[in-house]
Amino acid sequence: MTERAYTDISDEDLLVLTRNSELEAFDALVDRYLDSLLVTVFREVGDMTTAENLVHNIFEEAFQGAATLLKQQSMRTWLFKIVFQHIGRSQRINSESLLGLEKALATLVPEHRHVLVLREREDFSYEEISIILGIPTTAVQSALISARLELLKHCSTKQNQLTDKQNSVSKTRV
Amino acid sequence: MNHCAETKWIGPYHDDDLPAEDRVTVAEHLDGCEDCSRTLLGYQSISGIFEKADAPATASEVEKRILRRRIYETIRDIEERIQNRFAYSFLIAAAVALIGAFSFSWIAVQNSNQIVSYWVENVVFQQEPETLDPELTTDTETNFAEWMSSALSEETPND
Numbered sequence: 001m002t003e004r005a006y007t008d009i010s011d012e013d014l015l016v017l018t019r020n021s022e023l024e025a026f027d028a029l030v031d032r033y034l035d036s037l038l039v040t041v042f043r044e045v046g047d048m049t050t051a052e053n054l055v056h057n058i059f060e061e062a063f064q065g066a067a068t069l070l071k072q073q074s075m076r077t078w079l080f081k082i083v084f085q086h087i088g089r090s091q092r093i094n095s096e097s098l099l100g101l102e103k104a105l106a107t108l109v110p111e112h113r114h115v116l117v118l119r120e121r122e123d124f125s126y127e128e129i130s131i132i133l134g135i136p137t138t139a140v141q142s143a144l145i146s147a148r149l150e151l152l153k154h155c156s157t158k159q160n161q162l163t164d165k166q167n168s169v170s171k172t173r174v
Numbered sequence: 175m176n177h178c179a180e181t182k183w184i185g186p187y188h189d190d191d192l193p194a195e196d197r198v199t200v201a202e203h204l205d206g207c208e209d210c211s212r213t214l215l216g217y218q219s220i221s222g223i224f225e226k227a228d229a230p231a232t233a234s235e236v237e238k239r240i241l242r243r244r245i246y247e248t249i250r251d252i253e254e255r256i257q258n259r260f261a262y263s264f265l266i267a268a269a270v271a272l273i274g275a276f277s278f279s280w281i282a283v284q285n286s287n288q289i290v291s292y293w294v295e296n297v298v299f300q301q302e303p304e305t306l307d308p309e310l311t312t313d314t315e316t317n318f319a320e321w322m323s324s325a326l327s328e329e330t331p332n333d
Contacts, residue, residue: 013225021253023246023249023250023253027246027249030242030245030246031242034238034241034242034245037221038233038238038241039229048233048237050235052233052237052241055241055245056241056244056245059245059248060245060248060249060252061230063248063249063252064252097184100227101223101224102227119189120220120221120224121224125191126186126189126191141182141185141186142182142186144185145182145185148185148216148220149215149216151220151328152216152219152220155223168284
């Protein structure tokens with residue numbers, strides 16, 4: 001099968017082909033998810049080399065577990081579950097390389113950050129987030145409330161600091 | 175700070191994670207609750223920040239290509255290992271079967287005399303008379319009688 005043909009096949013069917021030792025099917029899955037996994041992992045660890053190594057290990061584990069993945073499970077949910085299992089094992093090293101929203105997210109408790117990123121950035125449902133992080137749906141709901149309130153608080157503090165700075169600059173000019 | 179007891183439903187409402195009838199109830203509540211409306215605005219502004227934010231610059235295209243290559247090679251190594259393991263298991267099973275068959279044949283050849291005599295003694299002569307072929311039994315008895323009489327007749331001159 002040509003590489004072009006794999007683009008029209010669903011994740012689940014690619015996984016079935018992978019189980020039948022058709023390795024090009026797994027390569028197509030790697031191409032499909034490499035970028036988004038790299039970004040997600042980089043946001044968590046803040047270091048590109050560590051992120052690359054983690055993504056490598058995540059795909060390795062995904063390939064080895066491909067035979068055990070149930071048909072009714074979504075490939076994307078399953079992959080992100082592996083991602084957060086790996087992130088949980090590695091320590092956040094460096095948040096200095098992050099800017100703007102990433103830096104604000106780095107101030108959140110990891111559980112709150114994970115839930116917020118999965119909801120706002122990856123558009124997972126509460127049910128899917130509960131599967132990925134292995135927590136009940138009610139916990140997802142309350143973690144989301146806390147994460148949003150923390151982020152709003154952080155943004156308003158930053159806004160106040162910025163306003164104070166601008167005021168002091170305009171005062172010195174006067 | 176929102177002190178409204180219904181505030182916990184604002185998140186699922188914003189995330190469209192509520193059944194249709196509950197959505198209507200929350201929407202009605204939002205019309206009359208200023209605190210909850212402000213909370214919803216806050217959530218919407220966070221979603222707006224996420225929408226506008228660019229993904230962080232991660233690896234360059236060259237680095238991604240190298241990473242892809244690493245992943246491909248690892249996966250092919252794993253597959254090769256699985257296939258080798260299968261081949262080795264098959265070879266070991268075949269070798270064990272071969273050794274077993276050879277050992278059995280060797281023991282059988284070595285003990286063929288004992289096996290035959292054991293079989294004759296324990297299987298043939300331990301059978302009930304009725305089960306033996308009556309003709310064969312009669313023949314055997316006749317032959318034995320003939321043999322005995324000839325043996326006796328040969329011994330008579332000496333007496």
